[in-house]
Amino acid sequence: MHEKIFTDEAPLAVGPYSQAVKAKGQNMVFVSGQIPLNPSSMNIEGSDIKEQTRLVLKNLAAVLKAAGVGPHHVVKTTVYLKDMNDFATMNAEYSNFFSEHKPARACVEVARLPKDVLVEIDAIALI
Numbered sequence: 484m485h486e487k488i489f490t491d492e493a494p495l496a497v498g499p500y501s502q503a504v505k506a507k508g509q510n511m512v513f514v515s516g517q518i519p520l521n522p523s524s525m526n527i528e529g530s531d532i533k534e535q536t537r538l539v540l541k542n543l544a545a546v547l548k549a550a551g552v553g554p555h556h557v558v559k560t561t562v563y564l565k566d567m568n569d570f571a572t573m574n575a576e577y578s579n580f581f582s583e584h585k586p587a588r589a590c591v592e593v594a595r596l597p598k599d600v601l602v603e604i605d606a607i608a609l610i
Contacts, residue, residue, distance in 0.1 A: 484506070484507060485504045485505060485506050485507055486504065486505040486507060487501040487502075487503075487504060488501060488502055488503035488504065488505055488512065488514075488546060488549050488550045489501070489502055489549065490502065490545050490546060490548070490549035491522065492522055492545035492548070492549070493517065493522050493542045493543075493545040493546045493549070494517070494518070494520035494521070494522050494525060494542060495522075495525065496515065497520075497597060497598075500515050501515065502514070502515055502546045502549070503515060503546045503547075503549070503550050505550055505610070510609055510610040511607060511608070511609060511610065512547070512550040512552055512556075512606075512607070512608040512609075512610060513605075513606075513607055514543060514546050514547065514550075514605055514606040514607070514608065515546075515605060516561075516563065516597075516603040516604065516605040517539045517540075517542040517543045517546065517603065517604055517605070518535075518539060518542075518596065518597055518598060518600045518602070518603045519534070519535040519536075519538040519539050519542075519600055519601075519602070520538075520542070520598075521538070522542065522545070527598055527600060529601075531572075531601075532564075532566075532569035532572045532573055532601050532602060533572050533573075533575075533576060535600060535601045535602050536572070536573045536576040536577065536601075536602050536604075537576055539602055539603065539604050540576065540577070540580040540604070543580075543604055543606060544580075547606070547608060550608070550610075551610065552608045552609075552610055554580060554581055554582075554584060555584045556608040556609050556610065557581070557584070557586045557606045557607070557608045558586050558587060558607055558608060558609055559586055559587045559588070559606065559607040560586055560587075560588045560589075560604055560605065560606045560607075561588070561589045561590075561591070561604070561605050561606075562577070562588065562589070562590040562591070562602065562603075562604050563590075563591060563593045563596060563602065563603040563604070564590065564591070564592050564593070564601070564602055565592070565593065565595070565596055565599075565600070565601045565602070566592065566601070567592040569601060569602070570590065573590075573602055577604075586606075
């Protein structure tokens with residue numbers, strides 16, 4: 484029913500899930516939430532929302548690439564922020580990443596994220 488997507492260019496899953504799953508017959512890729520983990524060291528990097536958002540989007544791009552798609556294939560994202568006061572800075576980095584392509588998006592403030600990071604982003608893309 485689905486194909487697991489894996490790349491060593493993005494962080495390993497820190498739990499019982501896949502980096503992404505390609506739904507066979509549906510032409511869709513579901514990318515798990517990415518956090519600012521360095522894929523090589525598996526350490527959190529970035530001391531502020533700008534740096535963390537950049538690394539999250541870099542990790543997201545690596546998983547999308549492993550699935551055979553790119554940012555322009557993304558149709559929906561969800562952004563999870565530790566603090567909604569970081570929205571403008573995150574949004575600027577997000578806008579740079581997606582450029583002219585504007586997928587649908589939800590953005591919510593949450594009480595806590597894995598490893599106490601500032602941001603997490605997941606995505607759905609079409610093949």
